[in-house]
Amino acid sequence: LCEQFQEQSLAHLTVTITAGPTREALDPVRYISNHSSGKMGFAIAEAFARLGATVNLVAGPVHLPTPLNVNRIDVVSAIEMEKVALNYAKESQIFVGCAAVADYRAEKIALNKIKKTEKNDELTLRLVKNPDIVANIAALEQKYRPFVVGFAAETEQVAQYAQDKLKRKNLDLICANDVSNGLVFNSEQNELQLFWQGGSLTLPRSDKKYLATQLVFQLIEIYNKNYC
Numbered sequence: 001l002c003e004q005f006q007e008q009s010l011a012h013l014t015v016t017i018t019a020g021p022t023r024e025a026l027d028p029v030r031y032i033s034n035h036s037s038g039k040m041g042f043a044i045a046e047a048f049a050r051l052g053a054t055v056n057l058v059a060g061p062v063h064l065p066t067p068l069n070v071n072r073i074d075v076v077s078a079i080e081m082e083k084v085a086l087n088y089a090k091e092s093q094i095f096v097g098c099a100a101v102a103d104y105r106a107e108k109i110a111l112n113k114i115k116k117t118e119k120n121d122e123l124t125l126r127l128v129k130n131p132d133i134v135a136n137i138a139a140l141e142q143k144y145r146p147f148v149v150g151f152a153a154e155t156e157q158v159a160q161y162a163q164d165k166l167k168r169k170n171l172d173l174i175c176a177n178d179v180s181n182g183l184v185f186n187s188e189q190n191e192l193q194l195f196w197q198g199g200s201l202t203l204p205r206s207d208k209k210y211l212a213t214q215l216v217f218q219l220i221e222i223y224n225k226n227y228c
C-alpha cells in the first residue's frame with residue numbers, strides 16, 4: 001500500500017483538519033477544556049503535507065510545532081474553531097475533524113473573576129451546547145461539501161457508538177478511538193477502527209505518526225472510490 005502511494009502526489013487536494021482541544025472561558029482567568037494533545041491531528045496534517053496536499057490545520061491550544069508546509073490557524077474556543085473550519089472546509093476536498101471540541105461552553109462568560117463567597121459551598125455553572133463542527137460541515141450544500149471524516153472517542157460500545165455518529169452526523173468516514181484505558185489522550189500511540197458506508201477496518205496500535213500515514217492511505221482509497 002505504501003509503495004503504491006509514494007509515487008502518487010496529492011498536490012490536487014486541499015485538506016482542512018481540526019486538532020487539539022478547545023478552551024471555553026468561564027471568566028478572565030478560568031476555562032473548561034480537556035486533555036487532547038493534538039498529536040493525532042498534527043500527525044495527519046503532516047502526513048497529508050508530505051504527500052503534497054495543501055493543508056490547513058485549525059488548531060486549538062496545544063504545545064506542538066507546526067509540521068512542514070502546513071498552514072496553521074490557531075483558535076481557542078469552539079465557536080472560533082467552527083468559523084475558521086467552515087471557511088477553509090468550503091474550499092477543501094477533504095475535511096478531517098480530529099479536534100476534541102468541548103461539547104458545552106458557559107452560557108455567559110463572567111466579565112470579572114468569579115469570586116468565592118462566604119456563604120455558598122456550591123457553585124452552579126450554566127452551560128450551553130457548542131455547535132457540532134464536523135456535522136455542520138457535513139451538512140453544507142453539495143457544491144461546498146468536502147469528503148468529511150470524523151473521529152469518535154469512546155469508552156464503551158466503540159463500534160456501535162462510532163457507527164451511530166457516522167450516520168447521525170452524515171460523515172463519509174469515522175475513525176474510532178477506544179479511550180477507556182487512558183491509552184490515547186496525550187499518548188504517543190493509538191489504534192483506530194474505521195467505519196464507512198462500504199465497510200470497516202482496524203489500523204493496529206502503533207505510533208501516531210505511522211498510524212496517521214496509514215490512515216491517510218486508507219482515506220484516499222475510500223475518497224477515490226467515492227469521487228473518481
Ligand code: CTP
Pocket residue numbers: 078097098099100101102103130131132133134135149150151152153154165
Ligand atoms: N465534534 C465537532 N464539534 C463538536 C463536537 C464534536 O466537530 N461540538 C466532532 C469531533 O471532532 C469528532 C466527532 O465530532 O470528529 C465526534 O466527537 P465526539 O466527542 O466523539 O462525539 P459527540 O458527538 O460530541 O458525542 P459524545 O461526546 O457525547 O460521545
Ligand code: CA
Pocket residue numbers: 101102103
Ligand atoms: Ca464530545
